[in-house]
Amino acid sequence: MKLAIFDFDGTLYEKDVIPFLIKQWNKLGYPRRKTQKIMLKVLPQFIFYKLGKPSLEVKDRLRNLAYVEFCSLFDGMTRDEIMKFFKGASIALKKNLRNSITDEVVRLKARGYYTVLISGAFNDLLLLSLNELPFDKIIGSNLYFKENGLYDIEKRILEIKGSNKIDIIYDLLSNHDVDYNSSIAFCDSVTDIKLLEAVGKPVAVCPDNHLRKICNEKKWEIIEK
Template identity: 35%
Template structure:
């Protein structure tokens, strides 16, 4: 089995996903009242980050956690509907070159995986019909049909991606040497090193340096 791993934020989607989510919550006709709850919960961590008292990773985790908590009291149907609205607007900005590449890889019988820190309902709505064999993202927990705001939130990020990938494929024979991975960020370096054909997509400076040093494929004109 050959595998193709795709990052989302900055790779398939060229913008910062969280900023897009923040703007949609602020302006959404039905859910914009949630925005003040998000800000109230997130503000202390954000200001701590600006004062260099809180690490960036912790700040990013708190941002997503605060976002979920702003939907306290809402049903799964409501939350899925909100993410479907966001996905509809984001869909026009996906990188078509990579979407075409996914179709090509599917035709070549690759097992194609989307692995991201973005929320699962957003990813599932955004890529419905695209053909991913497996989608990994940050889970939103429910108690019955209502948001379970007491469950611990876990952001899928960096090394956690590797743990999930290895767990998913532990009983499968994977041809890693002829597998591919696509990402824009140095935080995904271990995911890129896992395969024999890594691809740096409009990479940040750190990843660009590594990709050039290792003679990896680099995509910039997308």
């Protein structure tokens, strides 16, 4: 079995999903005071992440911070209420999927690849947003709820990071005969370097500067749009 593995933020989806979701929260009429508190905590770190040269560990830490702080918006909400927000956000999210990569999903599925989307983004949001694409497996971060049905803010964990994506795939498909040397992966960030190095055909999509340098050294394919 050959895999076609796709990252989400910056790869299949053209933008970063947490800033997008914050904007959607405001657009859809949810309380702005909540997002203002988050932005005060996250924005300086996000600017550093984009403009600075953080290490892989720091990049993972910053993404985790953004995820955890965003999840505080769900405090006191039920699963149905959160799903209502995700459904509204998914309509806008679909408009910013990268056409060159959606084409690759369709093309590689038609060629017999087992198509996998793996991301730290919310699994429920991914399922809603990518329901028109032929993915065999979508893997995202889960939300957890207390016995009273409310979101469990103590379990706001970014379960999937660049550093553990390939290990999650290894574990998930351990009972399958996977030909990783014939598999392909699409990513935009150096944080996914372990995933890219695990397949025979790594492809960088609009890569960050660090990943671009590695691509040039290793002669990896780059998709620029």
